[in-house]
Structure formats: C-alpha cells, structure tokens
Amino acid sequence: MSEDVDAAIRTVFRAEWGKVVAGLIRITGDWALAEDCVQDAFAAAARRWPLDGVPASPGAWLTTTARNRALDRLRRSAVEARKLEEVLAMQHDPEPAAEIEDDRLRLVFTCCHPALPLEARVALTLRTLCGLTVAEIGRAFGASEAAMAKRLVRARAKIDHAGIPYVVPEADALPERLTGVLAVLYLLFTEGYAPHEGEEVVRPPLSEEAIRLTRLVAALLPREPEVRGLLALELLHDARRPARTGADGVPVPLDEQDRSRWDRERIAEGSALLAALDPASDGPYTLQARIAFEHDRAPADALTDRAAIAALYGRLARLTPSPFVELARAVAVSLADGPDAGLALLAPLERDRRLGYQLAATRADLLRRAGRDAAARAAYDEALAAVSNAAERAFLERRRAELG
Amino acid sequence: MTVSYLLLVRADPAGPAPDTAFRLHGPADATTLRDGGRTITDGPFADLAEPVIAAEVIVAEGLDGAIQAVTAHPPVAEGVVELRALLDEEDDAPATQPAPTGRRYLLLHALPAERPATRAPTKSLPEWLADPRVQASVLAGARLEETSDDTAASVRIHDGETTVARGDAAELTDAIAGYDLIAAEHLDDAIAIARPHPTLGFGVIEIRPLVWT
Numbered sequence: 001m002s003e004d005v006d007a008a009i010r011t012v013f014r015a016e017w018g019k020v021v022a023g024l025i026r027i028t029g030d031w032a033l034a035e036d037c038v039q040d041a042f043a044a045a046a047r048r049w050p051l052d053g054v055p056a057s058p059g060a061w062l063t064t065t066a067r068n069r070a071l072d073r074l075r076r077s078a079v080e081a082r083k084l085e086e087v088l089a090m091q092h093d094p095e096p097a098a099e100i101e102d103d104r105l106r107l108v109f110t111c112c113h114p115a116l117p118l119e120a121r122v123a124l125t126l127r128t129l130c131g132l133t134v135a136e137i138g139r140a141f142g143a144s145e146a147a148m149a150k151r152l153v154r155a156r157a158k159i160d161h162a163g164i165p166y167v168v169p170e171a172d173a174l175p176e177r178l179t180g181v182l183a184v185l186y187l188l189f190t191e192g193y194a195p196h197e198g199e200e201v202v203r204p205p206l207s208e209e210a211i212r213l214t215r216l217v218a219a220l221l222p223r224e225p226e227v228r229g230l231l232a233l234e235l236l237h238d239a240r241r242p243a244r245t246g247a248d249g250v251p252v253p254l255d256e257q258d259r260s261r262w263d264r265e266r267i268a269e270g271s272a273l274l275a276a277l278d279p280a281s282d283g284p285y286t287l288q289a290r291i292a293f294e295h296d297r298a299p300a301d302a303l304t305d306r307a308a309i310a311a312l313y314g315r316l317a318r319l320t321p322s323p324f325v326e327l328a329r330a331v332a333v334s335l336a337d338g339p340d341a342g343l344a345l346l347a348p349l350e351r352d353r354r355l356g357y358q359l360a361a362t363r364a365d366l367l368r369r370a371g372r373d374a375a376a377r378a379a380y381d382e383a384l385a386a387v388s389n390a391a392e393r394a395f396l397e398r399r400r401a402e403l404g
Numbered sequence: 405m406t407v408s409y410l411l412l413v414r415a416d417p418a419g420p421a422p423d424t425a426f427r428l429h430g431p432a433d434a435t436t437l438r439d440g441g442r443t444i445t446d447g448p449f450a451d452l453a454e455p456v457i458a459a460e461v462i463v464a465e466g467l468d469g470a471i472q473a474v475t476a477h478p479p480v481a482e483g484v485v486e487l488r489a490l491l492d493e494e495d496d497a498p499a500t501q502p503a504p505t506g507r508r509y510l511l512l513h514a515l516p517a518e519r520p521a522t523r524a525p526t527k528s529l530p531e532w533l534a535d536p537r538v539q540a541s542v543l544a545g546a547r548l549e550e551t552s553d554d555t556a557a558s559v560r561i562h563d564g565e566t567t568v569a570r571g572d573a574a575e576l577t578d579a580i581a582g583y584d585l586i587a588a589e590h591l592d593d594a595i596a597i598a599r600p601h602p603t604l605g606f607g608v609i610e611i612r613p614l615v616w617t
Contacts, residue, residue: 114444115435115591154432158446161433162613163507165590173592176442 005050012058013042014212017131020062022103025128026166028070031156035128037073041066104129105220106166108213112181113164120155121184122191127152130209140191140206178221182230182285185214189234207238225277229286232273236292239266255301267296287316306336323352327362339370357386361396373403406463408490409470410548410583413458415483422479424458426585427615428510431455435591435611440524441599449514449608450579454483456612459510459583461490461544471557471568478561488580489555490546506587508543508614509594513582515607523605532601541597545584581607 017038024034041062055061111124119141126132126140138148158164169177189210211234218227243257252258274293277286291312298304313329326349334342343366349359364379380400387393413422417430434448448455458479464470467489474485532538549555553571560567581603588594591611598609 113591115446117446120446158433161429162435162611163588163590163594165592167590167592169592170596173596 005054008054008058009042009045009049012045012054012062013131016059016062017042018104018107018129018216019059020066021128021131022107023063024066024070025107026103027067028074029166031128031159032153033070033073034066037066037069038062038131040069102168104216105168108181108217108220109168109177110159110164110166112177112184113159114177114180115162115164116155116158118184118187120151120158121180122187123148123151124155125184125188125213126206126209129213132209178224178227181217182226185210185217186230186233186285188213189237207234207241210234211238225281226283226285228273228277229283229289232270232277233285233289233292235266235270235273236289236296239263239270239296254295259300262296267293271297282315282319284316284320287312287319291316306332310336323349323355327355327358330366331362334366334369339366342366343370357383357392360386361392364396364399368399368403377403405466407466407470407492408461408463408546409467410488410490410546411460411462411470411474411479412456412486412488412580413460413479413483414452414454414456414486415458415480417455417457419480419482422458422483423477424479425460426508426510427458428456428612429615430457433613435595437595437598437604437609437611439604440526441595441601441604441609442524444595448612449512449610456512457483461546467554467557467570471559474559475566475568478559478566480561481564483561485559485561487557487559488551489549491549493547506589506593508616509586509588509591510612510614511545511584511586511594511598511601512580512610512612513584513601513603513607514579514610515581515603516579520606526602526605527600529602535600538597541586541588541593543585543587545582547582548580 020038020041021034024037025031028034044065045058045062049055107129108125111128112121116124123137123141126137127134132140134149134152135145137143138145141148143151168174189207191206211231214227214231214234218224218231221227239262240254240257242263243259243261244252246252270289271293274286274289279290282290291309294305294309294312310329310332313325313332317325317329326345330342330345330349333345343363346359346363346366349355352359360379360383364376364383367373367376367379377400380396380403384393384396384400387396411424413424415422421427431448431451434446436445436447436449437443438445460479462470462473464473467487470487474487479485526532527535533542551571557568557570560569584598586594586597588597591613594611598604598611601609603609
C-alpha cells in the first residue's frame with residue numbers, strides 16, 4: 001500500500017512540479033521562494049498521503065499547500081507585504097487551465113533566456129521545470145552542489161536585476177527565442193545521452209527529462225514544426241539507447257549494434273512525427289531527425305539507404321553551412337558514392353582550422369577505404385600529431401597499425 | 405564654453421555605492437547585443453577588472469572644468485572616472501517624456517576601431533528616433549565626441565589621491581560612441597527598443613539595468 005503511495009508521489013512529482021512552480025512564480029515573482037515552497041509541499045505530501053490517501057486532485061492539493069506555505073513565509077517578512085496582498089488576492093480565484101499551461105511556457109522561455117549564461121539556462125531549466133535537486137544537477141554536470149547552488153542564485157539574481165520577463169516572447173521575437181529554447185533542450189538531451197558512472201540510477205537519465213520537456217513545448221506550441229522535429233530527433237536517437245553500450249560498458253558503434261534491441265515504439269513515434277511534417281519547411285533538427293530515421297528503419301547496417309542520407313546532409317549543409325556539417329556530409333557521400341567522392345568534398349575544407357584533427361582523421365579513413373595506404377598512413381600521422389583525446393588517439397593508432 | 409560630459413564610474417561592483425545620479429547593477433547583470441541585434445549574450449561587451457558601475461551627465465566649462473568637478477568631489481573612494489564630451493547636437497530625447505513607470509536601462513553604444521566592409525541591416529538614426537516605441541522610451545541620449553586631449557580624460561582615485569590623464573588614456577571608453585537612457589517594462593522590451601539602432605550595423609550595445617526603485 002505504502003509502495004503504491006510512493007509510486008503515486010513520484011508520478012505526481014514528475015507531472016506536477018513544473019506546473020506548480022510556474023504558477024507560484026507568476027504570483028510571487030520570487031523564484032527561490034516558489035521552489036522552496038513547492039519542495040515543502042511535496043515533503044508534506046510524502047508525510048500526509050500515506051496516512052490520508054492520495055487526494056483526488058493531487059495537483060490542486062500541491063498548489064494550495066505550496067501557496068499557503070508561501071503566504072506563511074511572506075507574512076513573517078514585513079517587506080514582502082505587497083507580494084502578500086497579491087497572493088491573497090489570488091487565493092480564491094480559480095485559474096483557467098489555459099493560464100496554467102501559459103505559466104509553464106513562460107517558465108520555459110525565461111529559463112532559456114539568451115541573457116543568461118548557457119550553463120545557467122540548463123541548470124535553471126532542470127531545477128524549476130523538472131524539479132531536480134541542486135545536488136542532482138551538480139552530479140549531472142560534474143560540479144559540486146555548492147558551485148551549482150551559486151550558479152542558480154546568480155541566475156535568479158540576474159532575472160531580478162536585469163528584469164528578464166516572465167512572458168512568452170512577442171510574435172516577431174518568438175522564432176529566434178524558440179531556437180534558443182530548442183538549443184537548451186537539445187543540450188540537455190545530448191548531456192543525458194552519456195550515461196553517468198558510479199551513480200545508482202534513482203531517476204531516469206537527463207535524456208528522459210529532455211524528451212519530456214520537448215513533448216511539453218511541442219504540445220504548448222503546436223504550430224512550430226521544429227519543436228516536433230527535435231522531439232523526433234530525440235526519440236529516434238534514444239531508441240538506440242538499449243544497444244549503445246555493451247555488457248562491459250564500452251560504447252558500441254552504430255554499424256555493430258544489435259538492432260533487435262532498439263526501441264520500436266520510439267522509432268514508430270519518431271517516424272509518425274516526421275511523416276506529419278512538410279519536408280519543404282524542414283529546419284536543422286528535423287533534417288537530423290530524418291537522417292536518424294534512415295538509420296533506424298534499416299533492418300541491417302548494410303541495407304541503410306546511403307543515398308538518402310547523403311542527400312539529407314546536402315540539405316542540412318545548405319540550411320546551416322558549417323565545416324562540421326560539411327565534414328559529416330563528406331563521410332555520408334563517401335558511403336553512398338565511394339571514398340573518392342567523399343575526398344573531393346574534403347578538399348575545400350583543408351584550410352579550415354576549426355576542424356582540428358578530425359579533418360585529417362576523416363581523410364585518413366577515406367584514403368584507407370580507397371586502398372591508398374601510403375597516403376592514408378601520412379594522414380593518420382597528421383591526425384595523431386593533433387589529437388588530444390585519449391580514446392580517439394587509441395582508435396587512430398589502432399587503424400594506423402592495421403595499415404602496417 | 406559650456407559643454408556636457410558623460411561621466412562613467414569604473415570601480416569594484418562590491419564596493420560602496422558611488423555618489424552619482426545613476427547607479428548600475430553589476431557587470432554580471434549586463435546583456436550585450438551584437439550582429440544587428442540577432443545575437444544576445446550574457447555580460448558586458450568588454451571584461452574589465454574595474455567595470456562601469458555608475459554614470460552621470462554633467463555640464464562644465466570645458467574639459468578642465470569637468471576634471472575639476474570630479475577631483476573636487478570624487479564619486480568613489482577607489483576607482484576611475486572617465487569623462488567624455490557629448491557631441492553638441494540636438495538631444496536624442498523626444499520633447500514629451502515617457503511616464504515614470506517600469507524599469508530604467510542604460511544603453512552603451514560601442515564601435516570597433518576598424519569598420520567592417522559589410523554591415524547588418526538596421527534603421528537609420530532618424531528612422532530609429534521616429535519609431536513610436538523609441539519615442540515612448542528614450543529619456544536621454546547623445547553621441548560622444550571622438551577622443552582627444554580636449555574631449556576625453558580619465559581621473560583615477562586611489563588612497564585619497566587623484567591622477568588625471570587626458571585624451572586616449574581610457575582603456576575602454578574610447579570604444580563607447582554614445583549612450584541612451586531608456587524606460588522599459590522589462591529586458592525584452594529594452595532589447596526590442598535597442599535592436600533596430602544603427603549602432604548594431606557594425607557595433608555592439610550593452611544593456612545595463614539601473615538600480616531603480
């Protein structure tokens with residue numbers, strides 16, 4: 001029985017935390033107060049619900065409890081008298097559901113505001129929207145709890161001092177601000193994609209949080225196709241998670257993964273999202289999702305539609321020109337049309353220093369596949385002279401040695 | 405000859421409050437617009453050991469008079485006061501002043517020493533000034549004279565002593581080409597006002613919230 005209540009509290013926490021915090025921030029304007037009071041409300045739920053049973057409307061119970069807690073705290077502080085009046089005024093106003101949904105959307109845009117440092121945006125999103133504790137966020141990003149707490153305090157101070165608003169941006173600023181929100185969600189997803197060692201897994205990985213938040217934003221902004229493109233990208237990558245690491249914890253490359261372990265439900269969902277989008281208006285996340293889908297739908301690596309992937313990289317390169325995309329395109333083209341076609345695309349990149357050792361490493365791989373061993377050896381030496389990452393170095397040395 | 409000067413106080417943000425008309429929140433609360441306003445970044449446009457923490461416009465009899473006013477009553481006990489003559493032209497501010505509500509922001513306009521060949525699309529200055537949203541927001545504003553021994557000086561205040569350097573001694577403020585003081589509801593409002601300004605064709609605008617109650 002008590003286990004059922006524990007499970008209910010966990011479910012409610014995940015579903016309601018962001019909503020309750022968002023509402024309380026709107027009413028009090030005080031981020032730290034809102035988070036503390038919602039935390040208290042969940043602690044009260046953990047004490048009360050096993051005795052009284054789970055209330056019929058857990059979200060409303062938590063909102064009321066958190067609001068009363070905020071009232072209590074404000075009453076004790078004379079300088080907060082004005083805020084108190086506002087909260088009291090809200091007490092008996094039943095809020096329309098649309099307003100509550102808007103609260104969370106406001107919260108997303110404020111947490112992801114470009115006037116905040118990127119790492120603060122990520123931390124704030126995880127704290128206020130997902131309800132991760134400061135210690136949990138610190139662990140996820142290799143920072144101490146104290147350092148992470150300081151970062152959050154600093155971010156809330158900037159919101160207050162600089163007047164970062166708690167609003168959904170005006171229509172003309174919405175597209176580019178949304179790009180910033182998607183960047184934070186994608187960063188959360190990619191950070192969460194790498195499993196963390198040595199920690200008992202109490203919560204789902206960050207990638208789960210990222211997918212949950214992206215679903216939320218997609219539901220709140222149904223007219224923005226790139227949000228659904230990002231959701232598809234996350235689902236189609238996450239589908240491979242069960243096969244991405246071997247029994248020994250070593251990453252398994254895509255072409256060696258056991259495809260029977262891929263999550264078919266996620267692939268089906270991602271595929272359905274992509275099918276409903278008009279390819280003519282594909283943004284960069286949607287294009288990357290279409291590339292991921294080409295891999296996911298192939299029954300075996302050898303059966304991948306390489307030409308389709310090369311064409312998608314062509315579209316991505318035209319949409320977001322960058323040497324990194326161009327490098328990925330060269331690899332895709334080499335797989336579709338042979339190593340020489342890929343090498344031809346590398347030539348214009350030779351003077352771009354941003355690519356570092358990756359350019360020589362890619363050239364080495366294509367030359368090796370073209371059977372030009374002497375040139376490949378020279379390229380491996382060039383890459384080895386510039387590489388700093390130990391795992392990459394080991395990989396390049398192995399390839400170099402195979403050439404003799 | 406009576407000239408107006410922009411006075412920028414650079415000091416430790418954690419130190420005592422400066423004695424000036426306008427106090428700014430610290431550099432960590434700054435936001436910088438670049439690239440035609442398309443790029444919004446956290447922090448000031450230049451990282452300085454002694455950041456700008458306060459500002460004021462004073463009127464004096466030439467640069468010597470302005471220097472004298474600062475050395476007679478330094479606004480901080482430790483730090484630097486940079487003085488820049490305002491261009492003698494019509495004030496940016498419209499005749500009708502906005503209602504004194506909302507927040508206040510100081511926009512610092514900065515230009516690179518070398519002008520790039522291409523510039524991001526912006527409004528022209530007259531177009532910007534004619535925008536109703538700008539009209540309703542700008543409280544004061546001016547362009548600054550190019551730095552020279554007659555138009556710029558910095559006064560260092562240390563241990564009760566003042567040291568004066570004229571002309572280009574300033575390490576930062578020679579990049580600053582003008583300012584605007586605006587009233588805005590919040591940061592997004594301030595960004596929307598600053599974004600079409602011609603400075604962003606090739607320069608940057610640092611948005612600094614004022615300590616305002």
